[in-house]
Amino acid sequence: MDARHVEIPAQSRPKRLGQPYHGLVTAGELTLSTGVKLPFPSAYGDCYLLQVPGVAPLEMSPEEVAIEAAAGREWRTYALLAGRARQYGGVTVGTNAWLYAAPDGTVWRIRCLQLDTTLIHPTPLPDNNWGYYPANLDFEFEVSRFGLISPDGEPDTAVVNVPSVRIGPETGWRSDYFRDYSAGEPIRPEIRRYPGDGFMIQWLPINIDDVSSDGSRCLFCCNRSAEQSAGNLPSSQGRAYPLSWLEVSVSGSGSAADIAISMNLVKQNPTEEDYTSSWDVVMTSVPDLLGTTTNPVTYYDDHGDVVLVVRNRTGTHWGSSKEVKSGDHRTQTVPTRYAGGYYDRADVLAWASVGQVSIVDDVTGTGEHAVGAMTTQEGEVWSENGRYGPYPITLGAWPFTYSCSVHQLVTVTSSVSMGGHGLAIPPLELEQSASLVRQGTEPFSDFDPGFPSSMTFSITSRIRCVFGEFTKTGTDWHSWWGGIGINGLHEGNGGDWGAFMGAFVSSPNVLRGINIRDVDHVRLVRMNNKCYAVVATGEASGWPFDLQQRVIAIGTPDGWTMINAPGNDYFASYNPGTAQFASSPNKGVGWV
Amino acid sequence: MGTFDLAVRKLERDDKRSGVSQLPEAAPIPASAGKAPNSIPKAGGGGDLKEPNYAARTYHPRRTMRSTDSLITWEYDPIKSIEMVDSTGTKVVLTFAEPTT
Numbered sequence: 001m002d003a004r005h006v007e008i009p010a011q012s013r014p015k016r017l018g019q020p021y022h023g024l025v026t027a028g029e030l031t032l033s034t035g036v037k038l039p040f041p042s043a044y045g046d047c048y049l050l051q052v053p054g055v056a057p058l059e060m061s062p063e064e065v066a067i068e069a070a071a072g073r074e075w076r077t078y079a080l081l082a083g084r085a086r087q088y089g090g091v092t093v094g095t096n097a098w099l100y101a102a103p104d105g106t107v108w109r110i111r112c113l114q115l116d117t118t119l120i121h122p123t124p125l126p127d128n129n130w131g132y133y134p135a136n137l138d139f140e141f142e143v144s145r146f147g148l149i150s151p152d153g154e155p156d157t158a159v160v161n162v163p164s165v166r167i168g169p170e171t172g173w174r175s176d177y178f179r180d181y182s183a184g185e186p187i188r189p190e191i192r193r194y195p196g197d198g199f200m201i202q203w204l205p206i207n208i209d210d211v212s213s214d215g216s217r218c219l220f221c222c223n224r225s226a227e228q229s230a231g232n233l234p235s236s237q238g239r240a241y242p243l244s245w246l247e248v249s250v251s252g253s254g255s256a257a258d259i260a261i262s263m264n265l266v267k268q269n270p271t272e273e274d275y276t277s278s279w280d281v282v283m284t285s286v287p288d289l290l291g292t293t294t295n296p297v298t299y300y301d302d303h304g305d306v307v308l309v310v311r312n313r314t315g316t317h318w319g320s321s322k323e324v325k326s327g328d329h330r331t332q333t334v335p336t337r338y339a340g341g342y343y344d345r346a347d348v349l350a351w352a353s354v355g356q357v358s359i360v361d362d363v364t365g366t367g368e369h370a371v372g373a374m375t376t377q378e379g380e381v382w383s384e385n386g387r388y389g390p391y392p393i394t395l396g397a398w399p400f401t402y403s404c405s406v407h408q409l410v411t412v413t414s415s416v417s418m419g420g421h422g423l424a425i426p427p428l429e430l431e432q433s434a435s436l437v438r439q440g441t442e443p444f445s446d447f448d449p450g451f452p453s454s455m456t457f458s459i460t461s462r463i464r465c466v467f468g469e470f471t472k473t474g475t476d477w478h479s480w481w482g483g484i485g486i487n488g489l490h491e492g493n494g495g496d497w498g499a500f501m502g503a504f505v506s507s508p509n510v511l512r513g514i515n516i517r518d519v520d521h522v523r524l525v526r527m528n529n530k531c532y533a534v535v536a537t538g539e540a541s542g543w544p545f546d547l548q549q550r551v552i553a554i555g556t557p558d559g560w561t562m563i564n565a566p567g568n569d570y571f572a573s574y575n576p577g578t579a580q581f582a583s584s585p586n587k588g589v590g591w592v
Numbered sequence: 593m594g595t596f597d598l599a600v601r602k603l604e605r606d607d608k609r610s611g612v613s614q615l616p617e618a619a620p621i622p623a624s625a626g627k628a629p630n631s632i633p634k635a636g637g638g639g640d641l642k643e644p645n646y647a648a649r650t651y652h653p654r655r656t657m658r659s660t661d662s663l664i665t666w667e668y669d670p671i672k673s674i675e676m677v678d679s680t681g682t683k684v685v686l687t688f689a690e691p692t693t
Binding site: 008010013014016017018019020050052054055056058075076077078079088099101105106107146147148149150151152 | 661
């Protein structure tokens, strides 16, 4: 029997062919209007529209449409391919393939052997524990006719090679560090960009970010892992940091041999070297403790052994008092970074991006150092064995009062864009006020004339972030972010205090997507070909908000939908045919 | 069912659905109708047709049907003729017209 020869009964009249079951797939099931449930196990996340050129109009009467709808069927002149493997009615196109609809209406499956592999590795530099990924790659495509049911022989196929395509900087992308297995502990995911085991294995996965509506353009992303939600892949697979994008253009009609493919590097993300920062210290008054000099004086015994070393202070020191005012102004600026690319409804290549992140850290403060009259005492020194001496010396000490107050305000501003649709992210603010009063003795050697000693410290901290606004007042040295540290008296200066940045944009890594800021860890992540999410995560310990990830908003080609709900593995899907959007905190959703 | 019974039933129905007129029941078909002469036709009519050779089928020119979204292209050859033999070994050829729609 000829297996390819599909007989139809002579008396039958084939009228309509296709996949008439459409709608929202939730947890792998499509529920028809009739209540019948159809399984679509992998149809979630990604949703690609395929519009074949020159497709015939439906030509169904309204009555016929109504009859079909009552039976749970809807006939469409375009197709939806669902899920990462781009499934169509139970047929898997593949995670490394997409469909191209040629101008003549024929449909082709374009499979790229370099997609979705773990085979692209860096070359270690000699005598170094890191290296570079290849700057250029050879791409191989298999073109074959899709969807053809024919009594004829083997389907039409061809191989297209696109050699030596630049995938990043001229030097290639810098690898993560390697670590020998004997080290025991792998390199933490937080400081890696590529999937791997944190030891000697790492790779650069290339995957499809999106496909245009006729498949003639396909966007490859270098260092794209396989996420289909706002969560991360388990363990070391991580969420790779996207580095660059290649656009693949397909043209031609007729036969597989007439299909042509070309590739172009269209976008690269900036690297950490492109982040800029500045640090200005402004001091408006330099203290001048009149006539103070410091001379180390060393006494030796006859054998050259050190007996006593004192710091001998001479001059008038008492009664001096000086105030100092100063400030730190630190900034960090991170240029626009890209989370991914997609084709909008007009098939224009658009980007989901984090705009310039600006972190301004302003610290101002005043300090006063008041020194009382020196108390002196005559003393004498003997050698250790007591055979020499006494040598007469003068011992002295000054009472001091030191006070300072410091104020810090850190502001992080940024915005996120998807196509032309902007999303203002509430700024992160960290504010601290701290004051210190300390009394004591600045001794001359170990002489202690018995001045009173005391210290009081107070600090108030305020955080405003996506988790809310929090305020804390205390007398201990620690605030939530360890911002201001007052280290006490600093000789010659009215105060000695410093502030940590409080917030900064940490290096790209395999967990966090495109980092927007620290503290509440707001970041932009790709969910699927048409959905991007702004998510936040609390800190591990010591902060006033919980750990669970919160999805702030999800962007589609039509704009942003505010979510503001917890969810470590939030799902969403956008239907490019109907512009419908669905999301779920715990179930895979998709459109067929 | 006798004529009397029908009459009674009709009356009963008319009673229940006052004013609604009813069509009279059709008269029963006599038991003698529908008999055929017990003879064997000249060709084929006896049933028990068998196709001795699949390869002998013929087809009309190829037709193409596309799914409404044009993703699936189904090329098929409509059947033109099937050659059969009946239980007596007589050849019977079924010939189908070429589809026009």
